Amino acid sequence: MPSLNVTFTDEELEEVRAAAAAEGKSLKQYVHDLPLRERQRRQFVRYAASWGETHRAEFDEAFPDEVSPATREHGADAA
Numbered sequence: 001m002p003s004l005n006v007t008f009t010d011e012e013l014e015e016v017r018a019a020a021a022a023e024g025k026s027l028k029q030y031v032h033d034l035p036l037r038e039r040q041r042r043q044f045v046r047y048a049a050s051w052g053e054t055h056r057a058e059f060d061e062a063f064p065d066e067v068s069p070a071t072r073e074h075g076a077d078a079a
Helices: 010-022 027-054 056-062
Strands: none
Touching: 010 027, 027 056
């Protein structure tokens, strides 16, 4: 089975160990799961963005006074 050696600074390793402990996982299992969780996160974000675009017209119709973030003036709400 392929493996990978990853180098961390002492501080980074302590942070990763603390995160693994917080999830009740071994360091090895935690580091193994990170890229898999990131792939799932990206898939979720892509789906959520697609769903939002698909239902934008419904939202705009239901909430005509709301201003889309994309059409707001830079920095503040244009209300």
